[in-house]
Amino acid sequence: MNEGRIIKLIGGVYTVQDLNDRSTHSLRPRGIFRHKNESPKVGDLVRYDETLIQEILPRTNELVRPPIVNVDQALLINSTKSPNFSAFLLDRFLILAHQADIEPIIVINKIDLLGKVAYEKLRDEISHYEKYYRVFYVSAKDPSTLKAFKEVFEDRLSVLAGQTGSGKSSLLNAIDPSLDLKTGETSKALGRGRHTTRHTELLELCGGLIADTPGFSKLDFHDIEADELTNYYLDFLERIDGCKFRGCRHINEPSCAIKKAVEDGEIPKERYNNYRRIHEELQAQKKYY
Ligand SMILES: Nc1nc2c(ncn2[C@@H]2O[C@H](COP(=O)(O)OP(=O)(O)OP(=O)(O)O)[C@@H](O)[C@H]2O)c(=O)[nH]1
Ligand SMILES: [Mg+2]
Numbered sequence: 001m002n003e004g005r006i007i008k009l010i011g012g013v014y015t016v017q018d019l020n021d022r023s024t025h026s027l028r029p030r031g032i033f034r035h036k037n038e039s040p041k042v043g044d045l046v047r048y049d050e051t052l053i054q055e056i057l058p059r060t061n062e063l064v065r066p067p068i069v070n071v072d073q074a075l076l077i078n079s080t081k082s083p084n085f086s087a088f089l090l091d092r093f094l095i096l097a098h099q100a101d102i103e104p105i106i107v108i109n110k111i112d113l114l115g116k117v118a119y120e121k122l123r124d125e126i127s128h129y130e131k132y133y134r135v136f137y138v139s140a141k142d143p144s145t146l147k148a149f150k151e152v153f154e155d156r157l158s159v160l161a162g163q164t165g166s167g168k169s170s171l172l173n174a175i176d177p178s179l180d181l182k183t184g185e186t187s188k189a190l191g192r193g194r195h196t197t198r199h200t201e202l203l204e205l206c207g208g209l210i211a212d213t214p215g216f217s218k219l220d221f222h223d224i225e226a227d228e229l230t231n232y233y234l235d236f237l238e239r240i241d242g243c244k245f246r247g248c249r250h251i252n253e254p255s256c257a258i259k260k261a262v263e264d265g266e267i268p269k270e271r272y273n274n275y276r277r278i279h280e281e282l283q284a285q286k287k288y289y
């Protein structure tokens with residue numbers, strides 16, 4: 001039987017791209033999936049014949065919104081200005097990527113909008129993250145910044161995430177103009193762009209596949225418990241053995257290695273404060289259930 005990847009779903013018809021010859025096929029799933037209450041999703045690796053998807057191969061992960069599975073990496077697109085860079089938002093996206101078991105890659109876009117001093121300041125702010133993640137500094141308006149970045153796509157299924165107006169579609173267009181994705185002008189009045197991206201389809205880009213539908217389109221933390229938050233902070237995790245109390249939440253506990261690292265300047269204060277804010281948010285949220 002043939003093996004392929006589902007790259008599109010419209011009206012119950014799946015487009016499957018063959019893994020060997022890259023030919024595409026319009027197929028329906030076997031009835032058995034419906035009986036078992038399973039449905040093939042975009043990103044699935046499947047076995048198929050002339051007319052039907054016969055079998056779904058095991059998944060590595062599943063995103064709910066947008067519904068895409070087997071995602072290798074999430075490119076977290078941040079802009080330097082309009083909208084302004086927000087470490088708080090970046091931290092939220094990092095949590096969502098880790099929770100979904102998807103490797104995050106940090107992309108700082110619109111570097112053309114910063115002067116030298118502001119650029120150095122931002123790099124300094126982000127240097128902590130570079131110890132744990134790959135970070136790219138790019139501009140959709142300057143192709144010379146995109147050379148190294150283009151290589152991250154090869155052989156991987158990527159989703160882009162980031163607030164509206166951060167330049168997700170612009171970056172993809174800059175890399176491959178034939179994609180011709182719609183981009184929105186950032187609204188000066190609201191300080192944010194219109195949501196111009198809608199469909200769910202995987203596109204070929206630089207030897208890999210990407211979804212233009214933003215990953216984590218809702219920034220909510222529905223299934224995260226406050227006390228598991230630390231699991232999604234790589235910088236906390238590697239220090240946690242130094243906390244005196246097992247299950248330390250790094251808030252009021254004495255002899256906390258995380259608070260010590262913040263005092264020593266090893267973890268940025270702002271990141272720690274944002275952690276506390278999110279921890280509180282998750283606890284408050286729990287009360288509603
Ligand atoms: N100066 C500058 N402007 C950029 C850059 N990248 C994008 N823009 C502009 O920022 C605005 C928003 O870009 P989009 O690509 O539509 O942003 P998006 O992230 O796809 O937004 P949504 O689809 O709404 O989520 C557009 O006006 C772009 O021209 C950049 O690197 N430099
Ligand atoms: Mg877009």
Ligand SMILES: [Zn+2]
Nearest residue numbers: 243248250256
């Ligand atoms: Zn602690």
